[in-house]
Amino acid sequence: MLAIKAENISKQYRLGQVGTGTLSHDLNRFYHKLVGKEDPYLKIGEANDRSTKGESEYVWSLRDINFEIEQGDAVGIIGRNGAGKSTLLKLLSKVTKPTTGSIKSKGRIASLLEVGTGFHPEMTGRENIFLNGAILGMTRKEITRKFDEIVDFSGVERYIDTPVKRYSSGMYVRLAFAVAAHLESEILIVDEVLAVGDADFQKKCLGKMGDVTKGEGRTILFVSHNLAAVNTLCNKGMVLENGKLIYDGMINGAMDAYISSGTTSSNMYVSESHDENDIKEIKVVNKEGHLTSNFYFNENITIQILFTIAQEFVEEGEIGIRVTDQKERVVFSTQEKVSAFTKTGNNLYRVNCAIPKNVLVPNSYKLLTALHVPNKKLLSVKEDAVSFTIEETGTDFHMYNGADYGCIFLKCKWQNSNN
Amino acid sequence: MTEPQQEWTETIESNHSLFDLKLAEVWRYKDLVYMFVKRDFISGFKQTILGPIWFFVNPLLTTITYLIVFGKIANLPTDGVPQFLFYLSGVTLWNFFSSTLTGTSYTFSGNAGIFGKVYFPRLVTPIATTLSNFMRFGVQFILFLCGWGYYLFKGNVEPNIWVLMTPVLIIMMSLFALGLGMIFSALTTKYRDMQMLLGFGVSLFMYLTPVIYPISSLKGKYRLLADYNPLSPIFECFKYGWLGSGNFTLAQLGISGAIILVILAVGVVIFNTVEKTFMDTV
Numbered sequence: 001m002l003a004i005k006a007e008n009i010s011k012q013y014r015l016g017q018v019g020t021g022t023l024s025h026d027l028n029r030f031y032h033k034l035v036g037k038e039d040p041y042l043k044i045g046e047a048n049d050r051s052t053k054g055e056s057e058y059v060w061s062l063r064d065i066n067f068e069i070e071q072g073d074a075v076g077i078i079g080r081n082g083a084g085k086s087t088l089l090k091l092l093s094k095v096t097k098p099t100t101g102s103i104k105s106k107g108r109i110a111s112l113l114e115v116g117t118g119f120h121p122e123m124t125g126r127e128n129i130f131l132n133g134a135i136l137g138m139t140r141k142e143i144t145r146k147f148d149e150i151v152d153f154s155g156v157e158r159y160i161d162t163p164v165k166r167y168s169s170g171m172y173v174r175l176a177f178a179v180a181a182h183l184e185s186e187i188l189i190v191d192e193v194l195a196v197g198d199a200d201f202q203k204k205c206l207g208k209m210g211d212v213t214k215g216e217g218r219t220i221l222f223v224s225h226n227l228a229a230v231n232t233l234c235n236k237g238m239v240l241e242n243g244k245l246i247y248d249g250m251i252n253g254a255m256d257a258y259i260s261s262g263t264t265s266s267n268m269y270v271s272e273s274h275d276e277n278d279i280k281e282i283k284v285v286n287k288e289g290h291l292t293s294n295f296y297f298n299e300n301i302t303i304q305i306l307f308t309i310a311q312e313f314v315e316e317g318e319i320g321i322r323v324t325d326q327k328e329r330v331v332f333s334t335q336e337k338v339s340a341f342t343k344t345g346n347n348l349y350r351v352n353c354a355i356p357k358n359v360l361v362p363n364s365y366k367l368l369t370a371l372h373v374p375n376k377k378l379l380s381v382k383e384d385a386v387s388f389t390i391e392e393t394g395t396d397f398h399m400y401n402g403a404d405y406g407c408i409f410l411k412c413k414w415q416n417s418n419n
Numbered sequence: 420m421t422e423p424q425q426e427w428t429e430t431i432e433s434n435h436s437l438f439d440l441k442l443a444e445v446w447r448y449k450d451l452v453y454m455f456v457k458r459d460f461i462s463g464f465k466q467t468i469l470g471p472i473w474f475f476v477n478p479l480l481t482t483i484t485y486l487i488v489f490g491k492i493a494n495l496p497t498d499g500v501p502q503f504l505f506y507l508s509g510v511t512l513w514n515f516f517s518s519t520l521t522g523t524s525y526t527f528s529g530n531a532g533i534f535g536k537v538y539f540p541r542l543v544t545p546i547a548t549t550l551s552n553f554m555r556f557g558v559q560f561i562l563f564l565c566g567w568g569y570y571l572f573k574g575n576v577e578p579n580i581w582v583l584m585t586p587v588l589i590i591m592m593s594l595f596a597l598g599l600g601m602i603f604s605a606l607t608t609k610y611r612d613m614q615m616l617l618g619f620g621v622s623l624f625m626y627l628t629p630v631i632y633p634i635s636s637l638k639g640k641y642r643l644l645a646d647y648n649p650l651s652p653i654f655e656c657f658k659y660g661w662l663g664s665g666n667f668t669l670a671q672l673g674i675s676g677a678i679i680l681v682i683l684a685v686g687v688v689i690f691n692t693v694e695k696t697f698m699d700t701v
Binding site: 013092096098122130131135137139140163 | 447453455466534695
C-alpha cells in the first residue's frame with residue numbers, strides 16, 4: 001500500500017532580489033498565460049549548485065523527482081546542504097506548491113518543520129498547547145484527550161500555567177515537541193527538529209519517533225544531517241544531490257550513496273611547480289582506489305602521494321603527513337624514509353600511506369604533506385592541500401554529540417583488576 | 420502482479436482552481452480560528468492593568484478629540500445630531516472597518532513565520548482577524564449604546580425602523596474590509612509598496628467616508644466622489660437608523676453591496692493564487 005507517490009515534481013526559484021525587474025517578468029508571464037503559451041521562464045534555469053556562478057537567474061531547486069513511499073516506512077531524506085531536502089519537505093507539507101508535477105498521498109500529512117510553530121510568548125503553556133496543536137491540525141477534542149499525556153511527556157507540569165516567555169529555552173522546546181509528538185496523522189514529516197534540546201531529551205524524542213513508525217504503523221519522512229539518527233530511525237533512504245534524486249532504496253544503500261556523493265575537489269592536489277624536489281600529486285582514495293573525500297569510521301583511508309626528489313637527498317630524505325582536525329588540533333603525524341621506497345621513474349616516487357580504520361573519530365581533517373631532510377632542509381611542503389571527512393553514521397560517539405571526546409578512538413585493553 | 424487500485428486522499432499539484440476555497444477544510448480548522456481569536460484577545464491585554472477597558476478608552480478619546488477639532492474648532496455640521504453621539508457612531512464604525520482592513524492585510528507578511536513551517540488553510544487567518552475585530556466592535560458598540568441611551572433618554576435622537584439594518588451593515592462592512600484586506604495582503608507578499616500605500620491610504624479613506632461629516636454637507640463633485648464610496652451609504656444608513664439623520668437610498672445600498680461582493684470575489688481569487696507560492700516571494 002502506498003502512502004505517498006510523487007511524480008515529476010520540480011521547483012524553480014528565482015535568484016537575487018525582488019525588485020523592479022520582478023514586475024516586468026511577472027507581466028511577461030501573465031501575458032504568456034493570457035494568450036495560452038507556456039511560461040517563458042520555465043524553459044530556462046539550471047541545476048542548483050551554489051559553488052559555481054550560474055548563467056541564469058532561475059535555478060531548479062528540485063528537478064523531476066519521482067518516488068513512492070510505502071505505508072509504514074520510515075524514510076530518511078539525506079543530502080548535503082542545498083541539495084533540496086528542505087524544498088522537498090516544503091512541497092510535501094504544502095507550505096509551497098511545486099512548479100511542475102504532483103504529489104498524491106493517502107491519509108493526513110502533518111509536518112514538523114519546526115517545533116513550537118506559532119507559540120505565543122504571552123500565552124501560558126496550557127494555552128500554547130491548544131494553539132500549537134490547532135495549528136498542526138488537531139481539533140480541540142483531540143488535544144483535550146491527550147492533554148495530560150502531552151504535559152507528562154514534556155515534563156514542565158509545574159509551569160503549565162505560566163506564560164511561555166518565562167520558560168527556559170529547553171522547557172520551551174520540550175513542550176513544543178511534546179505537542180508535536182502526539183500528533184495523530186498517518187504521515188509525519190519531520191525536519192531537523194531534534195537539533196535542539198539536550199541529549200536526554202533527544203533520545204526520548206528519537207525513541208518516541210521510533211515507536212511511532214514501528215508500533216503505530218505510521219509513515220515517517222525524516223530529514224536530518226545527523227546520519228546516525230537517520231540510520232537508527234529509518235529503514236529506507238533517499239539521497240538528494242543538486243536537486244536530483246540520486247538514490248532511493250534501503251537505508252544502507254542510501255548511506256553509501258550519500259558518502260560517495262559530496263566529494264569535493266579537495267580530495268586531490270596537483271602541483272604546478274617544476275622544482276626538482278616537489279610533491280607532485282596528493283590523492284585521497286578509498287579501498288577501491290576511487291577518489292573520494294568522505295569515509296565511514298570503519299573504512300580504510302589511503303593517501304596516494306607522487307613526488308620527485310633529487311638524488312642527493314634520497315638517502316636522508318623523508319616523506320611525512322600531518323593530520324589536523326577542524327579545530328586546528330594536530331591529531332598525529334606519520335613519516336617514512338624515502339630510501340624505503342623504490343623509485344618508479346626518474347627520481348619519481350609513487351607511494352601510498354594507509355590510515356587505519358576505526359581510529360580517527362568522525363570529523364573533518366586536513367593534511368599537511370611534507371618532503372624533508374629531518375632537521376636540515378624542507379624540500380617541499382603542501383599545507384592543507386587535501387582534506388577528507390569521516391561521517392558520523394552511528395558510531396559509538398554520536399550520542400555524545402557536541403562533547404569533546406578527542407580525535408582518536410583507541411581500543412584499549414580493559415579487564416578485571418586482580419587485586 | 421497488478422497494482423491494487425490506490426485511493427488517494429490528497430493531491431498536491433502545481434495547478435489549481437481559482438475559486439476553490441476549500442471551505443470544508445476551513446471548517447475542519449474551526450478550532451484554529453477560535454484559538455487565533457483567543458490569542459489576539461490574550462496577547463492584546465497581557466500585562467495591562469486596565470485590560471479590556473482599553474477597548475473603551477480608545478474610541479472615547481478619539482471621539483473627544485474629534486469633538487474638539489472638528490466640532491468645536493472647525494465647526495463642521497452634524498445634521499442636528501448631538502456632536503458627541505455623531506462622532507462616537509462614526510468612530511465606532513470606522514474603527515471596525517480600518518482595523519479589520521489593516522489586520523487582514525498583514526495576513527501574509529505578518530504570519531510568514533508560521534506559514535513557512537506548517538500548512539493550514541490560509542483563509543483561517545483573515546477570518547480569525549475579522550472575527551477578533553468583530554468582537555472588539557461588539558464591546559465598543561456597548562459604549563455607543565450607552566451614549567445613545569443617554570441622548571435617547573434626553574430626547575435628542577429619534578431612532579427608526581432602519582436600526583434593524585445594523586447587522587446587515589456590519590456584515591457588509593466586514594466583507595468589504597476582508598476583501599480589500601485580502602487583496603492588499605496578497606500584493607504585499609511580493610511588492611511591499613502596497614503596505615506603504617495602505618498605511619496612509621486608510622487614513623485618507625476616512626475623509627472620503629462620512630465619518631466626521633454628514634454626507635449632506637458635501638456638494639458638487641465632492642458629493643459625487645463620496646457617493647461612489649461603498650462605505651458611504653452604510654455609514655449614512657447606520658446614522659439614519661440610530662440617530663434619525665442620514666442621506667441614502669436603498670439603490671445606493673444595493674450598489675454598495677454589489678461592489679463589495681465584486682471586491683470580495685477579486686480578493687478571494689488573488690488570495691488563492693498567492694497562497695500557494697507566497698513563501699517563495701515574501
